[in-house]
Every structure is written in C-alpha cells, then in structure tokens.
Amino acid sequence: MRVSASRRQVLTALAALPLAMSVPFGSGSTQSGPAAPPAAPRRAYFGTAVRPDQIFGDPKLRDALIRDCTCLTPEVHLKWSAIEWDRGRPWFANVDAIIAFAREHRMEVRGHTLLWEQTTPGWAREAIETDQDWGVIDAHFANLLPRYRDSIGEWDVVNEPIDTEQGDDGLRRNVFQRAFGPNYIVRALESARALAPEARLMINDYSLEYDNPVDEARRAAMLGLVERLKRAGAPLDGVGLQAHLDLGKGRLPARRLEAFFGELAGMGVDIVITELDVREADRGLPLATRDARVAEAAREYLDLALAQPAVTGIVTWGLSDRYSWLQEQAPRTKAALAARPLDGAALNRGLPYCADFGPKPLHAAVMGAMAAAA
Numbered sequence: 202m203r204v205s206a207s208r209r210q211v212l213t214a215l216a217a218l219p220l221a222m223s224v225p226f227g228s229g230s231t232q233s234g235p236a237a238p239p240a241a242p243r244r245a246y247f248g249t250a251v252r253p254d255q256i257f258g259d260p261k262l263r264d265a266l267i268r269d270c271t272c273l274t275p276e277v278h279l280k281w282s283a284i285e286w287d288r289g290r291p292w293f294a295n296v297d298a299i300i301a302f303a304r305e306h307r308m309e310v311r312g313h314t315l316l317w318e319q320t321t322p323g324w325a326r327e328a329i330e331t332d333q334d335w336g337v338i339d340a341h342f343a344n345l346l347p348r349y350r351d352s353i354g355e356w357d358v359v360n361e362p363i364d365t366e367q368g369d370d371g372l373r374r375n376v377f378q379r380a381f382g383p384n385y386i387v388r389a390l391e392s393a394r395a396l397a398p399e400a401r402l403m404i405n406d407y408s409l410e411y412d413n414p415v416d417e418a419r420r421a422a423m424l425g426l427v428e429r430l431k432r433a434g435a436p437l438d439g440v441g442l443q444a445h446l447d448l449g450k451g452r453l454p455a456r457r458l459e460a461f462f463g464e465l466a467g468m469g470v471d472i473v474i475t476e477l478d479v480r481e482a483d484r485g486l487p488l489a490t491r492d493a494r495v496a497e498a499a500r501e502y503l504d505l506a507l508a509q510p511a512v513t514g515i516v517t518w519g520l521s522d523r524y525s526w527l528q529e530q531a532p533r534t535k536a537a538l539a540a541r542p543l544d545g546a547a548l549n550r551g552l553p554y555c556a557d558f559g560p561k562p563l564h565a566a567v568m569g570a571m572a573a574a575a
C-alpha cells in the first residue's frame with residue numbers, strides 16, 4: 202500500500218504527533234460540535250473500519266466518526282502486506298495517521314490483523330512455507346506490537362482460522378497451519394503476549410450467524426477451537442465475530458445464536474462484533490423497505506449478542522454506504538458513486554449512513570441496541 206507524495210507528507214506530519222497518550226476503550230469523544238446529539242449511554246465501545254484517505258479526504262465522514270465512534274479499526278493498513286510489502290521496509294505512516302486522529306478525538310484503535318493468509322506478503326509466505334521459519338512471524342510481530350503498545354489495546358492475532366469444508370479438524374489449511382501445524386494459533390498468541398503484555402488478544406472469524414449446515418459447523422468449530430486454546434493455556438482474551446449479515450440467508454436463528462453467544466461467554470472470553478454490515482437481497486424494493494429490513498436484521502443480531510455482558514464492543518465495517526467493501530465494482534455501482542447527486546438506491550445499503558451521510562434506520566438500530574444494553 203503506497204500513498205502519493207503530497208499525501209505522504211501529510212501522513213508523515215500526522216505520524217509525528219505524540220503517541221504517548223492512551224485512553225480506555227469506550228471513554229467517548231471530546232468533540233462537542235452543535236450537530237452532535239447527546240451521547241447515548243453505552244456498555245460496549247462503538248467503532249468502525251477506516252482508511253486514512255477517506256478520513257482526511259471527506260469532512261462528512263470525519264464528522265460522523267467524531268460524533269459516533271469511540272474506537273477505529275484500520276480496514277486495510279495494519280495488514281502485513283500493507284505494513285511490509287517489501288521485506289525489511291516497513292511502512293507505518295498510514296496506521297500512524299489513523300492513530301493520531303483517534304488519539305486527537307479520544308478514540309481507541311483495534312489492531313486488525315497480525316496473521317491472515319490473504320494479506321501475508323509473498324516473500325513471507327515463501328519463507329514460512331520453505332523454511333518453516335517462525336522467526337519471520339516474530340519479526341513481523343516485533344515491528345508492530347511494541348510500536349503500538351500504548352495506542353492499540355486489542356489485536357486480532359489470527360484472522361479467519363476456521364474452515365470446516367476443506368480444513369483439518371475445522372482449522373483452515375493455510376500457510377501457517379501447513380508450516381507449523383495446528384498449534385500455530387497457540388504459538389501466535391504466546392508470541393503476541395510476550396510483546397504486548399497488556400493487550401487483549403483475539404481470534405476473529407466469519408459465517409457464524411445463520412441457520413445452515415456450514416454456519417452451524419463453523420459455530421461448533423469456533424467453540425471447539427476456543428476450548429482447545431483455553432485448555433492449552435493460550436493467552437486468548439477474546440473472540441471477534443465479524444457478523445457480515447446477509448439478508449439472502451434467511452432469518453437469524455435466535456435460539457442457536459443465544460446458545461452460541463452464551464457458550465462462548467461461558468468459556469471466559471470477551472466477545473467483540475468486529476465487522477458488522479448487511480448484504481441486501483433485493484435492491485428492487487422501495488428504499489424505506491430496504492432500509493427497514495437491514496436495520497431489523499442488525500437490531501435482532503445485536504439484541505441477541507448484547508444480552509451477553511461478555512460483549513465489549515461493536516464495530517461496523519465502514520460507516521457510510523459510500524465506503525463499503527460490499528459495493529462490488531460493477532459499472533452500475535461505479536456510475537452510482539460518481540453521479541451528482543449520488544444515486545444511493547443503486548448501492549448496497551448495509552451501513553449506518555447513506556452515501557451522503559444521512560443517518561439510516563440502521564444507525565438508530567445500532568445505537569438503540571447499545572443504549573438498551575447499557
């Protein structure tokens with residue numbers, strides 16, 4: 202990941218801001234602009250995924266972040282391939298810029314993610330695969346964990362370790378598993394703990410929501426994995442549930458989800474909803490109906506999750522439909538994003554704000570669920 206020269210200068214200047222101050226999760230923004238509604242009481246922190254070019258290029262996004270969030274997750278720039286595309290030449294400016302912004306507005310930052318096969322640079326895959334060299338992973342962790350010790354309190358140490366279809370015993374047969382065996386997760390948590398004694402260390406995964414054989418098997422695999430990690434004495438503090446909801450997958454199975462959240466909490470781990478958004482099934486419906494369906498699904502999910510005191514945070518994967526990974530790069534979507542006024546109906550409407558930053562029913566649903574839980 203690289204930025205232009207002028208952007209780079211801005212980011213370097215931002216990165217030079219002091220990094221020594223840290224605030225607890227959920228402590229709230231100090232911003233008190235006239236447009237900010239009174240802060241609803243919250244038990245858990247609320248955050249969203251961000252990219253620096255969006256924060257610093259879009260005042261509406263910036264204001265919404267300041268108004269709503271007590272936590273930010275770098276959507277892309279903490280991933281190994283963004284930090285160290287070229288071996289030995291780490292590039293921190295983008296993350297430092299997000300941290301400086303978060304600090305200025307008294308927000309925490311979630312660390313996403315240390316190990317994820319999809320975003321492991323080619324040189325690292327090769328070294329791991331051919332030499333089974335854990336030193337490569339240690340060096341990567343040593344680049345990040347001490348540097349951000351005072352500014353990132355929570356890390357997804359391993360992202361997406363579960364695969365019940367092609368995996369071994371429910372574990373994804375990724376480059377780490379192939380090189381180091383299934384114990385790589387314990388080892389990663391221990392390596393992270395050695396460098397970040399105070400941080401909350403997590404694993405994070407998807408497709409754990411619906412009533413179908415795959416999601417059901419994945420929930421069982423997640424519970425089994427957490428149990429094994431705990432039994433092995435691994436320093437696991439929490440589990441991230443991505444919660445990419447999908448209206449095409451039917452209703453949420455309330456009783457199964459209740460049981461899943463309850464069992465996880467019973468194992469003594471924190472739970473964070475890490476990447477909440479909603480994929481729509483039918484964009485032909487009237488806007489009000491579409492937005493109501495999206496909000497209803499999220500509210501249902503959050504009410505079930507937040508019934509567990511173990512849920513310590515809710516993070517949406519973007520704040521506005523303008524910046525959602527769910528806008529597939531189809532010509533119609535591209536045209537909709539470029540049009541003035543912007544054609545919000547052509548987009549997937551699965552985030553709290555519409556593309557022009559009007560709050561949608563989903564915004565009220567998320568804030569309402571959090572206020573109710575508080």
Ligand code: G3I
Pocket residue numbers: 202276277280320360407443476526
């Ligand atoms: O910025 C470059 C641009 O310069 C270049 O022209 C373009 C060409 O492909 O790539 C751009 O970078 C892309 C980046 O997003 C920013 O748009 C990367 O290729 C692309 O791989 C990256 O995708 C991100 C993906 O994770 C991989 O890092 C998505 O934005 C991000 O939403 C997605 O997030 C994941 C979570 O980490 C884990 N759970 C699933 C979730 C959705 O896939």
